[in-house]
Amino acid sequence: MGLLILAAEAAPTGPMSVSDANWFLANAWLIPLLPALSFAAILAFGKRMPRRGSELGLVAVGASFLLAVAAAVAWVAHHGAHETAPAVHRSVSWLVSGGVRYDAGILVDGLSVMMLVVVTAVSLLVHVYSTDYVAGDARYTHFFAFLSLFTAAMLFFVLSDNLLQMIVGWELVGVCSFVLIGHWWEAKANSDAALKAFLTNRVGDVGLLVGMSILFFAAGGAFDTLTVNSRIVAGEVSHTALVAASACLLAAVMSKSGQFVLHTWLPDAMAGPTPVSALIHAATMVVAGIFMVARLYPVFWDGMAIASSSVNLLALVGAVTLLFGGLLAFTQNDIKKVLAYSTVSQLGYMVMALGVGAWTAAMFHLFTHAFFKACLFLGSGSVSHAAGGFDMKKNMGGLRRAMPHTYRTFLVATVALMGLPPLAGFWSKDEILAGTGGWGLLGGTGGNGAYTAMLLMGLAGAAVTAAYMTRVIYLTFFGRYRGEGHPHESGPRIVVPLYALAAMAVVAGLFNMPAGFQLWPEAAQERFGHYVEPVAAYFPPIGHATPSWSLAVVSTLVALGGAAAAYRYYFVKVRARSRAEGQSLTELPDGPTAANKLARAGHRVLADKYYFDHLYTGIVAGGVKGPAAKAAYWTNQKVIDAVVDGAGRSAVAAGRAVYDRLDQGVIDNVIIDGAGRVSDSAGESLRGMQTGKVQQYAAILFAAAAVLAGVFIVVVSL
Amino acid sequence: MLLNQFLLLGAVLFCIGVYGVLARRNGVLVLMSVEIILNSVNINLVAFGALNDDVGGAVFALFVIAVAAAEVGIGLAIVLLMYRNRRSIDLSEADMLKG
Numbered sequence: 001m002g003l004l005i006l007a008a009e010a011a012p013t014g015p016m017s018v019s020d021a022n023w024f025l026a027n028a029w030l031i032p033l034l035p036a037l038s039f040a041a042i043l044a045f046g047k048r049m050p051r052r053g054s055e056l057g058l059v060a061v062g063a064s065f066l067l068a069v070a071a072a073v074a075w076v077a078h079h080g081a082h083e084t085a086p087a088v089h090r091s092v093s094w095l096v097s098g099g100v101r102y103d104a105g106i107l108v109d110g111l112s113v114m115m116l117v118v119v120t121a122v123s124l125l126v127h128v129y130s131t132d133y134v135a136g137d138a139r140y141t142h143f144f145a146f147l148s149l150f151t152a153a154m155l156f157f158v159l160s161d162n163l164l165q166m167i168v169g170w171e172l173v174g175v176c177s178f179v180l181i182g183h184w185w186e187a188k189a190n191s192d193a194a195l196k197a198f199l200t201n202r203v204g205d206v207g208l209l210v211g212m213s214i215l216f217f218a219a220g221g222a223f224d225t226l227t228v229n230s231r232i233v234a235g236e237v238s239h240t241a242l243v244a245a246s247a248c249l250l251a252a253v254m255s256k257s258g259q260f261v262l263h264t265w266l267p268d269a270m271a272g273p274t275p276v277s278a279l280i281h282a283a284t285m286v287v288a289g290i291f292m293v294a295r296l297y298p299v300f301w302d303g304m305a306i307a308s309s310s311v312n313l314l315a316l317v318g319a320v321t322l323l324f325g326g327l328l329a330f331t332q333n334d335i336k337k338v339l340a341y342s343t344v345s346q347l348g349y350m351v352m353a354l355g356v357g358a359w360t361a362a363m364f365h366l367f368t369h370a371f372f373k374a375c376l377f378l379g380s381g382s383v384s385h386a387a388g389g390f391d392m393k394k395n396m397g398g399l400r401r402a403m404p405h406t407y408r409t410f411l412v413a414t415v416a417l418m419g420l421p422p423l424a425g426f427w428s429k430d431e432i433l434a435g436t437g438g439w440g441l442l443g444g445t446g447g448n449g450a451y452t453a454m455l456l457m458g459l460a461g462a463a464v465t466a467a468y469m470t471r472v473i474y475l476t477f478f479g480r481y482r483g484e485g486h487p488h489e490s491g492p493r494i495v496v497p498l499y500a501l502a503a504m505a506v507v508a509g510l511f512n513m514p515a516g517f518q519l520w521p522e523a524a525q526e527r528f529g530h531y532v533e534p535v536a537a538y539f540p541p542i543g544h545a546t547p548s549w550s551l552a553v554v555s556t557l558v559a560l561g562g563a564a565a566a567y568r569y570y571f572v573k574v575r576a577r578s579r580a581e582g583q584s585l586t587e588l589p590d591g592p593t594a595a596n597k598l599a600r601a602g603h604r605v606l607a608d609k610y611y612f613d614h615l616y617t618g619i620v621a622g623g624v625k626g627p628a629a630k631a632a633y634w635t636n637q638k639v640i641d642a643v644v645d646g647a648g649r650s651a652v653a654a655g656r657a658v659y660d661r662l663d664q665g666v667i668d669n670v671i672i673d674g675a676g677r678v679s680d681s682a683g684e685s686l687r688g689m690q691t692g693k694v695q696q697y698a699a700i701l702f703a704a705a706a707v708l709a710g711v712f713i714v715v716v717s718l
Numbered sequence: 719m720l721l722n723q724f725l726l727l728g729a730v731l732f733c734i735g736v737y738g739v740l741a742r743r744n745g746v747l748v749l750m751s752v753e754i755i756l757n758s759v760n761i762n763l764v765a766f767g768a769l770n771d772d773v774g775g776a777v778f779a780l781f782v783i784a785v786a787a788a789e790v791g792i793g794l795a796i797v798l799l800m801y802r803n804r805r806s807i808d809l810s811e812a813d814m815l816k817g
Contacts, residue, residue: 692814695739
């Protein structure tokens with residue numbers, strides 16, 4: 001894309017002419033270009049470099065990060081204190097066909113600048129981390145090449161200025177995800193997981209293609225995001241088309257962002273190396289769906305009727321996901337799978353926030369979540385690196401002494417994820433809860449309609465989150481070591497990124513202090529929302545909720561309650577029992593799941609992941625050959641056959657009568673036999689032509705062509 | 719520019735090619751004759767393209783050359799297989815498809 005712009009002249013078509021814009025904003029296309037070049041360079045001669053190509057990736061992503069930060073600073077300066085700032089839009093014609101222009105370009109506004117910073121920052125830290133974590137791997141160079149390609153693809157996606165380019169970026173990140181999940185493809189489970197991720201995403205991709213096509217036609221034949229969005233906001237696009245388009249795009253969001261019913265690939269995707277999980281399956285790629293909704297928000301705003309309802313499909317999918325995904329995290333023993341379900345659940349928060357119209361809250365949660373979840377994943381990688389496995393019950397326990405740095409950063413990120421003040425997760429999650437507008441009774445108001453059900457599910461999700469993270473902390477870092485290795489702290493290239501991310505998990509919340517917050521200078525409140533949320537013709541007029549102290553206190557108490565319940569079980573009961581029995585227990589042998597039938601049933605449902613995997617592989621896929629086939633066979637035998645038999649018997653009787661007269665007499669003798677005789681004699685006479693000699697055929701061909709040419713000349717000259 | 723010269727050359731080459739295809743017994747020579755036919759067509763395409771000052775003729779000729787390369791690849795493979803199976807590439811003997 002970048003090369004295209006380099007080669008062709010830039011045509012300013014956006015609301016802001018390029019020459020006016022800051023250099024860093026106008027040339028943001030450099031940011032994806034650099035990692036793309038490094039991908040090619042690593043593939044070409046990475047193996048011959050002293051550090052086998054990793055330095056190329058590091059330099060490219062580092063430079064991209066600096067450019068992204070410069071772009072962010074430039075955007076802040078460009079926006080200033082103005083209520084609104086025009087987006088910087090640059091595009092070149094890719095091709096023109098059938099009167100439709102296909103452009104390639106960049107759209108730089110607060111949203112894309114924020115995503116640029118998040119993607120490059122996490123990617124840079126993951127690069128640094130990987131130089132240690134993947135060291136000694138047979139496909140070390142290959143790994144860094146695809147890390148670069150992924151970074152380029154994701155940046156390309158967030159900068160895209162039109163629907164087609166979005167689809168391209170969307171598919172590119174999907175391919176990189178597939179390649180990196182299957183990085184260790186020698187193990188069947190890993191390549192299966194990669195395939196599962198890819199195929200599950202194809203389901204949603206169909207929705208994406210159909211939805212984008214509907215949008216293109218509904219918006220009067222435009223691919224340009226700004227044009228499409230502006231036309232929708234101006235009310236020029238039919239509501240019915242938008243309902244259909246938003247429903248189709250929702251399918252894409254469900255697959256890419258791991259929303260409920262299509263989330264099953266995400267936990268399996270943990271088969272990939274841990275840095276990949278941190279970068280792709282926690283911080284960046286899985287938020288592509290969220291980003292797409294945010295970018296095309298008018299479509300959903302109108303199509304889902306967000307402004308004027310108390311429940312809609314988008315909010316419902318998000319709310320169900322955040323609650324049920326969080327519950328699933330309880331029963332997993334693999335630390336990465338717990339984090340994966342946690343990611344599913346947090347993505348649910350973002351989708352729900354978008355569904356209730358809390359756009360800024362969703363983006364802010366995306367921003368903070370990227371840092372603390374990446375920190376958690378990298379921390380889990382550090383732990384497993386030392387402990388020799390990912391199973392919390394078999395490989396871990398008591399690691400806080402052996403790995404103090406990992407423990408501290410993990411704990412900070414955990415508290416941020418639980419949503420306890422004053423860490424980042426608290427501010428973003430609280431904003432989402434306030435944004436539901438369901439807190440009308442106790443002072444918090446505004447928002448877009450009263451999504452009380454969403455608020456309650458969000459609160460329940462907060463308690464669940466706090467509880468399962470307490471469990472992770474206990475099983476990993478407390479008790480006694482249950483593995484067989486000699487755990488030790490990881491090296492600086494692993495620990496430094498952890499500290500960087502943990503620092504962000506602490507301070508990221510400060511970027512968007514709620515408006516009217518008495519403890520924070522007024523000039524520095526809601527800075528994130530001010531710079532990121534567009535106030536423009538291409539963005540719907542969303543309502544903003546007023547944050548309230550009462551909700552903040554209640555949500556904190558709910559999270560603390562969840563944490564306290566888990567704390568009481570693990571840190572008090574399990575620990576006391578472990579001491580008494582002199583071993584490192586992970587569960588009480590006579591705990592609630594053993595004592596209570598209902599609890600045991602619930603645990604089984606969760607441990608089997610609501611049977612979704614069984615549903616997909618066993619029933620949907622296996623059904624064709626399995627039980628559904630049997631059912632079809634029975635239907636065939638008893639129902640259809642009976643009808644067929646009845647019809648057959650009556651037909652036989654009728655047929656016999658017809659046979660004797662019509663068939664034998666007229667048809668057989670005259671028509672059938674006659675046709676046979678004619679074709680037989682014709683074949684006999686034509687047989688002579690089939691000599692089998694190629695040159696004879698060629699002679700006939702040329703003769704025929706000459707005759708046809710003669711006829712042609714005569715006809716033309718007439 | 720006299721178009722006639724090129725058209726005549728094309729026509730002569732075409733006729734030579736047709737004669738080769740029809741009269742030769744050797745499979746390889748038949749294939750070569752087919753190439754001559756194709757190239758005579760190319761001459762026509764380029765000539766008309768030059769006359770009308772249109773690059774399309776040359777482009778078309780390039781396509782024909784590419785396709786001819788593919789065609790001769792397959793043709794030679796067939797001749798080779800024929801030789802392996804029958805120890806002969808005489809086309810007049812290859813008449814197993816006789817009806």
